Amino acid sequence: xxxxxxxxxxxxxxxxxxxxxxxxxxxxxxxxxxxxxxxxxxxxxxxxxxxxxxxxxxxxxxxxxxxxxxxxxxxxxxxxxxxxxxxxxxxxxxxxxxxxxxxxxxxxxxxxxxxxxxxxxxxxxxxxxxxxxxxxxxxxxxxxxxxxxxxxxxxxxxxxxxxxxxxxxxxxxxxxxxxxxxxxxxxxxxxxxxxxxxxxxxxxxxxxxxxxxxxxxxxxxxxxxxxxxxxxxxxxxxxxxxxxxxxxxxxxxxxxxxxxxxxxxxxxxxxxxxxxxxxxxxxxxxxxxxxxxxxxxxxxxxxxxxxxxxxxxxxxxxxxxxxxxxxxxxxxxxxxxxxxxxxxxxxxxxxxxxxxxxxxxxxxxxxxxxxxxxxxxxxxxxxxxxxxxxxxxxxxxxxxxxxxxxxxxxxxxxxxxxxxxxxxxxxxxxxxxxxxxxxxxxxxxxxxxxxxxxxxxxxxxxxxxxxxxxxxxxxxxxxxxxxxxxxxxxxxxxxxxxxxxxxxxxxxxxxx
Amino acid sequence: xxxxxxxxxxxxxxxxxxxxxxxxxxxxxxxxxxxxxxxxxxxxxxxxxxxxxxxxxxxxxxxxxxxxxxxxxxxxxxxxxxxxxxxxxxxxxxxxxxxxxxxxxxxxxxxxxxxxxxxxxxxxxxxxxxxxxxxxxxxxxxxxxxxxxxxxxxxxxxxxxxxxxxxxxxxxxxxxxxxxxxxxxxxxxxxxxxxxxxxxxxxxxxxxxxxxxxxxxxxxxxxxxxxxxxxxxxxxxxxxxxxxxxxxxxxxxxxxxxxxxxxxxxxxxxxxxxxxxxxxxxxxxxxxxxxxxxxxxxxxxxxxxxxxxxxxxxxxxxxxxxxxx
Numbered sequence: 001x002x003x004x005x006x007x008x009x010x011x012x013x014x015x016x017x018x019x020x021x022x023x024x025x026x027x028x029x030x031x032x033x034x035x036x037x038x039x040x041x042x043x044x045x046x047x048x049x050x051x052x053x054x055x056x057x058x059x060x061x062x063x064x065x066x067x068x069x070x071x072x073x074x075x076x077x078x079x080x081x082x083x084x085x086x087x088x089x090x091x092x093x094x095x096x097x098x099x100x101x102x103x104x105x106x107x108x109x110x111x112x113x114x115x116x117x118x119x120x121x122x123x124x125x126x127x128x129x130x131x132x133x134x135x136x137x138x139x140x141x142x143x144x145x146x147x148x149x150x151x152x153x154x155x156x157x158x159x160x161x162x163x164x165x166x167x168x169x170x171x172x173x174x175x176x177x178x179x180x181x182x183x184x185x186x187x188x189x190x191x192x193x194x195x196x197x198x199x200x201x202x203x204x205x206x207x208x209x210x211x212x213x214x215x216x217x218x219x220x221x222x223x224x225x226x227x228x229x230x231x232x233x234x235x236x237x238x239x240x241x242x243x244x245x246x247x248x249x250x251x252x253x254x255x256x257x258x259x260x261x262x263x264x265x266x267x268x269x270x271x272x273x274x275x276x277x278x279x280x281x282x283x284x285x286x287x288x289x290x291x292x293x294x295x296x297x298x299x300x301x302x303x304x305x306x307x308x309x310x311x312x313x314x315x316x317x318x319x320x321x322x323x324x325x326x327x328x329x330x331x332x333x334x335x336x337x338x339x340x341x342x343x344x345x346x347x348x349x350x351x352x353x354x355x356x357x358x359x360x361x362x363x364x365x366x367x368x369x370x371x372x373x374x375x376x377x378x379x380x381x382x383x384x385x386x387x388x389x390x391x392x393x394x395x396x397x398x399x400x401x402x403x404x405x406x407x408x409x410x411x412x413x414x415x416x417x418x419x420x421x422x423x424x425x426x427x428x429x430x431x432x433x434x435x436x437x438x439x440x441x442x443x444x445x446x447x448x449x450x451x452x453x454x455x456x457x458x459x460x461x462x463x464x465x466x467x468x469x470x471x472x473x474x475x476x477x478x479x480x481x482x483x484x485x486x487x488x489x490x491x492x493x494x495x496x497x498x499x500x501x502x503x504x505x506x507x508x509x510x511x512x
Numbered sequence: 513x514x515x516x517x518x519x520x521x522x523x524x525x526x527x528x529x530x531x532x533x534x535x536x537x538x539x540x541x542x543x544x545x546x547x548x549x550x551x552x553x554x555x556x557x558x559x560x561x562x563x564x565x566x567x568x569x570x571x572x573x574x575x576x577x578x579x580x581x582x583x584x585x586x587x588x589x590x591x592x593x594x595x596x597x598x599x600x601x602x603x604x605x606x607x608x609x610x611x612x613x614x615x616x617x618x619x620x621x622x623x624x625x626x627x628x629x630x631x632x633x634x635x636x637x638x639x640x641x642x643x644x645x646x647x648x649x650x651x652x653x654x655x656x657x658x659x660x661x662x663x664x665x666x667x668x669x670x671x672x673x674x675x676x677x678x679x680x681x682x683x684x685x686x687x688x689x690x691x692x693x694x695x696x697x698x699x700x701x702x703x704x705x706x707x708x709x710x711x712x713x714x715x716x717x718x719x720x721x722x723x724x725x726x727x728x729x730x731x732x733x734x735x736x737x738x739x740x741x742x743x744x745x746x747x748x749x750x751x752x753x754x755x756x757x758x759x760x761x762x763x764x765x766x767x768x769x770x771x772x773x774x775x776x777x778x779x780x781x782x783x784x785x786x787x788x789x790x791x792x793x794x795x796x797x798x799x800x801x802x803x804x805x806x807x808x809x810x811x812x813x814x815x816x817x818x819x820x821x822x823x824x825x826x827x828x829x830x831x832x833x834x835x836x837x
Contacts, residue, residue: 006662007655189518207660490596491529495660495667 001041001455002510003167003252004203004501011038015163015284016259022185028158031181031260038163039126046125049099052091057135058156060088061142061149085143089136096132099124104344113291126510127167129341131160133291138174140295147174155182164256168249169269170287185261193483194472195258198213200490202251207498209454210244211506212447213237219471221405224415229397229424231415235398238405240455243507246285270462272397275389277358280397288341292334301330320367328360335359342404347412351403358396450497533664537638539676540666543688543695546635546718549588551691553601554641557609559583563598563740564617566591566708567756572617573824574706575577580828587707592633594622595736600638602740606747607643614744615831616737618788620773621722623733627653638665652702667824694696709817721812723759723766724773741784752831754780757791757798757823758813759805789830791823792834798826 015034019027064081071077103119110117124304138159141147150156158181160166214320220227220234226233244420247268258266265287274280283291300306306326314322332353339352362369372378380383399416406412464471475483553561560583562572568589577585588601602614627633637654640646650662660667673681687694696703700711744751755777763770774790781788791798800822805811807819815823 004658005656006659009659010655189515339761419594480521484521484528487525488528488532492664496670498660498667500660500667501658 001038002501002506003249004206006282012256012259014496019185019260020187024186027185028155031162032154032158033165035158035161035166037354039166042126046123049095049123049128050131051123052095053135055131055153056088057139057160058089058150059151060084060139061156062151064139064142081143085139088139092132092136094437096128098122099128101340101344120431121199125212130169130171131166133288133341134171135160137171137291137295141174148318150174150178162257162262164253164262165264168246168253168507169285170250170253170265171291171451172265172287176265180262183261188261189235190476191258191261191477195255196487197472197475198251198255198258200487200494202248202253202255203494203498204454204490205244205248205251205458206507207248207494207501209500210241210248211499212451212454212497213241213244215447216451217405220438221407221411223413224406224411224418227427228422229427230416231402231419232378232423233425233428234415235401235405235419237451238401239272239394239398240451242401242404243268244454244458245506245508249509270466273390273462273466274393274397275386276362276393277355277396278362280393281355281359288338291340295338297330297334300333301326306330321364324363328363331359331363332356345408347403347406347409350409350412354400354403417485447499454497533666534546536664536666538683539680540669540672541638542669542672542675542679543682543710544635544639545693546590546639546698548691548693548703549586550604550641552586553588553605554608556586556642557584558586558605558611560585560613560615561602561605561611562587562589562617563593563601564589564614564615565593565619565622567619567813567815568617568707570710570809571756571813571820571823572615572707572827573817573821576705576821576824577828580825581832583832585706585729589617589707590636592628593636593683594627594628594730594739596653597633597636599736599740599743600645600652600800601796602743603648604640604643604645607645611749613750613831615827616740616741616751616786618753618755618777619722620724620755620777623730623737624725624728625722626730627732634661634665634668660806689736691776707820709820712806712816713809721762721810723769724776726772726776738784741786751786753777753786753788754827754831755788755790755792756813756815757801757803759808759811760803761805762811762813763792765811772827789827798823801826 001011011034015030019030022030036047039050065082066085067080068077070079099122106117106119109115138147142149150159155178159172159177160171162177162181164170214237216237217234220230221238224231250267253286254264254266267286269283269286271280271284274283306329309329310322310326313325316322317325333356335352335356336349337352338355339349342348373380400458402412402416403409406415461471475486525830560574560577560581562568562574562577562585566589569587569591572587572589574585574587577583586605588598588605592599593601598616605611637646637649640649654662682688682695686692693703702709702711741751743749755774758770770792774793778790780789790796801807802819807816808814809816
């Protein structure tokens with residue numbers, strides 16, 4: 001059930017109406033029932049995987065807690081917990097890996113050794129990456145004693161399956177979500193208005209901006225040989241599409257959850273205003289970034305072998321570099337995992353490593369940068385330097401989008417090369433090869449105008465938000481007539497300026 | 513603010529959306545022959561119904577069929593009509609009366625491609641009169657689509673804003689009120705005698721066509737065709753299936769694919785107990801039929817009206833007169 005489908009809207013209306021109509025103590029049961037109806041509508045077979053992850057995570061956490069209580073010897077208790085944790089992680093990541101990466105492994109073996117193993121027809125349950133990460137985060141929290149194990153399987157099942165977020169996140173944390181799920185929620189007009197505005201804004205970003213940008217993206221990335229002079233237009237359009245598609249989807253998800261009184265974690269914080277790649281990852285897909293930080297970066301950084309490596313590095317390269325190198329290595333590992341998480345292809349692995357290398361390089365070069373800035377009298381607070389950092393980061397991010405969107409690594413490099421050597425904007429106007437013609441979508445100058453106007457509006461909103469203004473709060477204080485006009489205007493802009501979204505529901509991250 | 517006032521404001525907002533939406537639907541969605549079709553099946557009784565795609569809409573003349581068989585015939589084929597649409601169109605027709613025979617015009621491409629936003633796909637829902645079938649159709653199809661398809665049908669016609677004046681003028685005319693077809697009498701194509709009559713056009717012809725791919729089978733298409741079969745059985749309707757002829761040039765180019773499709777669907781229909789005729793099969797002759805590209809508007813097989821009449825006469829003879837004998 002796609003977030004843009006009519007059935008999803010009806011489903012949400014029905015779920016919300018019942019939620020506030022039934023006694024508050026049963027609200028979480030109601031949400032659980034609707035979450036499972038939502039997931040089952042995508043197929044019974046895929047639901048088995050959701051049930052499997054739910055049950056194994058719940059059982060593992062309960063078992064760990066029981067082991068800690070039952071075994072008096074602390075060391076033995078820790079060993080027992082570690083074994084249970086390892087089993088749960090292997091089982092769940094094993095399923096995820098088998099479903100998502102088996103064919104990639106087969107293809108790699110075939111191309112490396114000239115073998116001819118056939119691809120397997122494997123199911124890929126919707127949202128499996130998101131709910132697996134969310135559940136594994138919970139198990140790790142229980143293992144480290146940050147969270148208590150949930151004894152009620154059904155309550156825990158809601159945490160894994162909550163329907164607005166299951167397809168594309170945000171990846172939630174048990175400690176913040178559980179309290180909200182099981183607390184009573186009374187209906188609130190103010191909250192509903194806020195939620196409705198957020199949902200409309202999300203649809204606007206997706207349908208009006210992202211779906212117009214996709215015309216250019218599909219044409220240019222789909223036919224790099226024809227549009228060899230337009231690589232830069234393609235990648236800029238993709239940066240717009242990806243951000244508006246993913247963050248638009250998040251706005252819808254967060255807005256829908258808010259209708260039920262559930263506050264999900266924010267996943268975006270104006271990422272294209274980032275001043276470095278590290279900062280970018282603090283603003284882009286934030287919940288994945290924090291998940292990686294808490295469950296991959298810190299465990300890797302604090303592991304025994306990393307401590308040994310740190311000692312070795314300090315001895316060999318000196319105190320400063322020796323302290324930085326292990327962090328760089330941990331970052332590289334994190335971004336390798338991020339790359340693999342994004343998809344089963346070499347281009348995603350390179351995409352991840354590219355980000356990791358830049359962060360590692362920045363870490364190693366930080367002392368030199370400081371010296372250069374002092375020598376050149378550049379202040380970190382100057383607006384000019386701030387702008388330079390934003391533009392530099394935006395360029396670096398756009399280079400990574402070539403790997404993310406191009407068909408393969410080779411095409412990504414070819415497009416980057418063409419961007420520098422064949423730049424030719426006139427291709428947009430040459431008869432016979434108009435953008436979109438090759439992809440079967442009609443391109444008009446109006447589509448370009450809509451993207452530009454949409455981006456300007458988005459930019460204005462982002463600048464105000466970056467200044468710390470709560471626009472939803474300001475909006476809620478306006479006269480009802482103005483509010484009504486904004487709602488009506490946004491609603492009508494969706495069909496007036498938006499393009500039809502893709503056949504499969506259209507959200508890029510819903511495929512993960 | 514009191515809740516009562518808020519509820520009033522909410523109702524006012526919803527009414528405002530309805531009013532603006534109604535105006536945009538009226539001003540932007542042009543008059544279509546689908547409206548005539550819907551009116552006819554809701555008000556008249558038919559002995560024979562033809563369901564299927566744009567090939568059927570262009571290639572089967574109900575008037576010729578009627579003359580040949582003596583049975584009142586209605587062509588309900590539409591561009592973008594998948595088996596799911598055909599099933600609900602038949603159900604809608606059966607709300608008025610149950611036909612004796614349904615002829616299903618089969619384009620194998622509709623059984624191996626996802627239901628897309630093309631042809632008259634959204635017209636069916638928009639023009640369908642309010643009925644139980646419309647509700648069922650909404651739940652089965654529209655609900656799965658982008659919400660703008662059902663809530664803002666003008667979404668697919670927003671580029672018509674320059675023609676809004678003419679569209680409104682047509683809708684205020686007598687022809688529209690009386691479900692007439694005057695608005696569709698164009699030079700290259702006209703809706704008359706119950707089907708879409710193509711006039712021969714010289715020049716280049718589009719070569720692209722959607723070929724049968726067994727591995728890409730659309731489960732929904734098969735599922736709804738089987739529902740159609742069992743509905744017909746339950747209602748005592750005889751169901752026949754036909755694949756329209758394509759130009760000789762297309763057969764020469766894609767002969768192997770056409771043969772594979774024929775083998776697959778012959779077997780499939782045999783299993784379902786449905787009589788099937790494929791006019792691209794060797795030996796399935798059509799008297800006085802010009803199968804060269806000149807008689808078609810494209811490689812895909814959309815016929816000129818003269819050939820459509822010739823073909824319809826043959827179809828009537830093969831399906832109905834053979835049975836009399």
